[in-house]
Amino acid sequence: MSKVVEISPTTRHEGHTKLTMQVDDNGVVTRGDWLSLTPVRGIEKLAIGKSMHQAPKISSRVCGICPIAHTLAGTEAMEASIGCIIPDDAYLLRVILQCANRISSHALHNILSLPDMYLPGTDTHINPFTPEQPVRSVAQRIQKLREVSQTVGEIVGGEPIHPSNPRVGGMYKNISPRAKLKIYDLAKEAIPLAQAQMDFMISVFKDWDARPMASVAGGKEVEKTEKFGFHDQGYMATDTLYGSSSLDLDPKWYPERWTEVRPWDWYQGELEVSLEDPDYPIGGTTPVGTKVWPAMEACTGVPLYDGTPVETGPRARLAMFKNYDRKGAMGLQIARQMEYMDCLYSMIEAVEALDTNGKVVADEIPQGDGSLGWAANEAPRGTDVHLTKVKDGKVEWYSLLVPTTWNFPTVSRALEGAPWQLTEVIMRAYDPCVSCATHMMVVDDSKKVVARKLFQ
Amino acid sequence: MVLGNYKNCVCARAADPAILSASQDGGIVTQLFAFALEEGIIDGAVVAGQGDEPYKPEPVVATTVAELMEARGTRYTICPNVSMIKEATRSYGLDKVGIVGTPCQIQAVRKAQLYPMGMRSVGSKVALAIGIFCMENFSYQGLEAMVEDLCNVKMESASKMDIGKGKFSVYTARGAVSQIPLKLTNKFEQPGCKVCLDYVANLADVSTGSVGSPDGWSTVFVRTKAGETLWGKAIEAGYFETQSIEDVKPGLGLVTKLATDKITKNQKNLDERASFGVGKGLRNPYI
Numbered sequence: 048m049s050k051v052v053e054i055s056p057t058t059r060h061e062g063h064t065k066l067t068m069q070v071d072d073n074g075v076v077t078r079g080d081w082l083s084l085t086p087v088r089g090i091e092k093l094a095i096g097k098s099m100h101q102a103p104k105i106s107s108r109v110c111g112i113c114p115i116a117h118t119l120a121g122t123e124a125m126e127a128s129i130g131c132i133i134p135d136d137a138y139l140l141r142v143i144l145q146c147a148n149r150i151s152s153h154a155l156h157n158i159l160s161l162p163d164m165y166l167p168g169t170d171t172h173i174n175p176f177t178p179e180q181p182v183r184s185v186a187q188r189i190q191k192l193r194e195v196s197q198t199v200g201e202i203v204g205g206e207p208i209h210p211s212n213p214r215v216g217g218m219y220k221n222i223s224p225r226a227k228l229k230i231y232d233l234a235k236e237a238i239p240l241a242q243a244q245m246d247f248m249i250s251v252f253k254d255w256d257a258r259p260m261a262s263v264a265g266g267k268e269v270e271k272t273e274k275f276g277f278h279d280q281g282y283m284a285t286d287t288l289y290g291s292s293s294l295d296l297d298p299k300w301y302p303e304r305w306t307e308v309r310p311w312d313w314y315q316g317e318l319e320v321s322l323e324d325p326d327y328p329i330g331g332t333t334p335v336g337t338k339v340w341p342a343m344e345a346c347t348g349v350p351l352y353d354g355t356p357v358e359t360g361p362r363a364r365l366a367m368f369k370n371y372d373r374k375g376a377m378g379l380q381i382a383r384q385m386e387y388m389d390c391l392y393s394m395i396e397a398v399e400a401l402d403t404n405g406k407v408v409a410d411e412i413p414q415g416d417g418s419l420g421w422a423a424n425e426a427p428r429g430t431d432v433h434l435t436k437v438k439d440g441k442v443e444w445y446s447l448l449v450p451t452t453w454n455f456p457t458v459s460r461a462l463e464g465a466p467w468q469l470t471e472v473i474m475r476a477y478d479p480c481v482s483c484a485t486h487m488m489v490v491d492d493s494k495k496v497v498a499r500k501l502f503q
Numbered sequence: 504m505v506l507g508n509y510k511n512c513v514c515a516r517a518a519d520p521a522i523l524s525a526s527q528d529g530g531i532v533t534q535l536f537a538f539a540l541e542e543g544i545i546d547g548a549v550v551a552g553q554g555d556e557p558y559k560p561e562p563v564v565a566t567t568v569a570e571l572m573e574a575r576g577t578r579y580t581i582c583p584n585v586s587m588i589k590e591a592t593r594s595y596g597l598d599k600v601g602i603v604g605t606p607c608q609i610q611a612v613r614k615a616q617l618y619p620m621g622m623r624s625v626g627s628k629v630a631l632a633i634g635i636f637c638m639e640n641f642s643y644q645g646l647e648a649m650v651e652d653l654c655n656v657k658m659e660s661a662s663k664m665d666i667g668k669g670k671f672s673v674y675t676a677r678g679a680v681s682q683i684p685l686k687l688t689n690k691f692e693q694p695g696c697k698v699c700l701d702y703v704a705n706l707a708d709v710s711t712g713s714v715g716s717p718d719g720w721s722t723v724f725v726r727t728k729a730g731e732t733l734w735g736k737a738i739e740a741g742y743f744e745t746q747s748i749e750d751v752k753p754g755l756g757l758v759t760k761l762a763t764d765k766i767t768k769n770q771k772n773l774d775e776r777a778s779f780g781v782g783k784g785l786r787n788p789y790i
Contacts, residue, residue, distance in 0.1 A: 206593075223596055225597070
């Protein structure tokens with residue numbers, strides 16, 4: 048007989064989410080829902096009526112982990128709507144920013160993933176904060192990679208967190224020749240570190256994949272199932288590194304293939320928790336008897352591509368453009384590590400091509416006629432699509448389709464067939480970043496609809 | 504304590520005649536930055552560069568001695584150097600920044616280091632802060648009125664401006680000199696200067712100004728450990744000629760007198776403000 052178990056809240060990722068799952072007698076998930084509990088922030092509504100220069104700065108504030116991705120996607124969506132082509136040197140500066148953002152985010156995610164993993168050859172979970180070797184040197188390497196990428200972001204973007212330099216029409220400022228050299232040196236310094244980090248992380252993830260038993264950090268060892276974290280959904284990616292926009296001659300994302308389902312039509316209805324484990328880290332699972340209602344609690348819409356959930360992120364990029372084919376949660380983790388080197392080499396290429404005397408603002412910045420423009424940025428977690436309509440310099444409509452929103456329904460499918468005690472490992476493999484994913488709810492009459500649904 | 508804490512005080516001037524040829528007084532700021540640049544103590548310095556209009560400076564990041572030379576001399580108006588300090592660490596890619604400023608600007612730099620709101624990772628990159636003595640400053644429109652209306656000199660023809668011995672003087676390239684008594688310039692002062700209690704840039708690493716030294720020389724206060732190390736090295740390398748401050752006229756006595764005058768006068772303004780209005784008073788920016 049199936050039982051209902053709930054892990055709430057889930058930990059070691061950005062934002063607030065929970066896992067509500069129906070499990071069979073062996074504790075294997077038969078139907079799982081991963082849903083966001085982060086309150087709606089309303090960025091899309093806030094942007095309406097604001098100037099096109101201000102809106103991307105607002106959307107950057109969605110989250111401090113990939114503000115660069117949101118700034119770039121937002122700025123480029125505005126540019127796509129008004130039909131503004133930016134100078135080459137401005138594009139190169141944005142590519143450098145993009146690489147810096149991805150290295151920083153991937154390195155941070157290493158810290159979040161490591162506690163579930165084992166030191167290869169032992170049964171000890173890795174505590175990234177321990178002063179003991181070899182973990183200490185791994186942690187230092189991670190921090191060094193983050194320092195490098197944050198410094199590059201600071202030089203090119205003006206700020207390490209919410210970049211101030213990108214603007215509609217290009218960038219406010221080019222960098223000095225000295226700053227160009229500094230970026231080059233920093234990237235060179237990071238290459239051997241990233242190489243070592245990639246090798247270490249891949250060996251750790253492969254080791255986890257090969258184990259018959261495993262646990263989350265502090266949890267009980269359970270038998271792993273075959274095809275752990277597999278799903279049969281497709282992939283969505285627009286580029287290996289940067290992205291695509293509606294200004295491209297050959298756009299790689301198609302708004303007409305996107306549809307959206309409301310959460311109450313997608314997630315499970317009312318349930319009562321019938322299985323609990325007070326020892327599950329940290330603080331146990333939700334107590335037996337608690338009423339849960341995922342369909343009403345979820346704070347995101349469910350975006351579909353060709354009518355079905357898709358996976359987006361490192362594996363999607365590598366699968367679509369580089370024939371990568373490792374499935375499962377660890378397949379995704381390994382794909383993420385494989386992106387390190389590409390970021391650094393692309394950063395070096397871009398910085399070499401950059402002309403520090405080149406102009407970085409377009410000569411003419413049209414004010415827009417209200418036509419739809421979109422830009423997809425390959426954020427660390429996946430394709431971050433911003434859509435907008437700009438008229439007379441003001442934003443008329445703005446929508447964010449962010450990576451983790453795409454991944455929510457896909458992860459829910461990937462949970463099936465896994466022991467429930469290990470489902471957080473699957474969820475974490477997607478490097479969830481939930482605060483931005485929540486904005487999906489904000490469309491025209493959603494408030495009204497939600498209210499009516501709750502009254503019934 | 505009107506002169507702040509300092510480790511030593513000397514009368515000095517730059518040893519490089521090229522610097523002295525267009526410096527205001529002893530060429531201390533230019534020479535010290537040039538030395539720090541050559542020694543790698545700073546990567547660049549935020550200085551008051553040439554703006555679009557005559558005697559209207561704009562903050563620039565100088566990373567070579569040639570750029571420093573462009574910025575020699577005093578322009579008696581506001582140059583928002585602190586606004587550039589963040590950019591120096593960003594698109595200019597500097598790790599060790601030097602900055603020159605009036606006492607209030609040095610206060611702002613120190614405040615940014617202590618409370619880095621909007622100044623993330625800037626504070627640790629300030630390697631050298633040079634302060635200049637300042638009695639008061641003028642808005643650009645005020646300076647224009649003083650030069651063009653009171654001194655009857657076109658801004659474009661002025662080759663040097665100077666304040667000293669109770670007079671504001673404008674020199675032209677053709678050799679004419681116009682002087683007005685300082686009390687005529689009072690009404691052109693910025694309002695903020697009337698509550699300032701710092702004459703000799705108490706918070707700088709090194710502060711300097713002409714007061715107290717003979718013409719062509721400057722009085723230098725070395726205040727911090729960083730300043731002392733740098734000054735010591737520069738003296739050793741022969742970058743400055745020095746005289747003991749006790750041996751020169753008018754000496755430290757005049758600096759003390761002017762600093763006391765400024766602080767006494769402005770403290771009075773502050774006290775008046777405290778009881779200004781009904782039961783409220785204006786805020787004292789120093790508390």
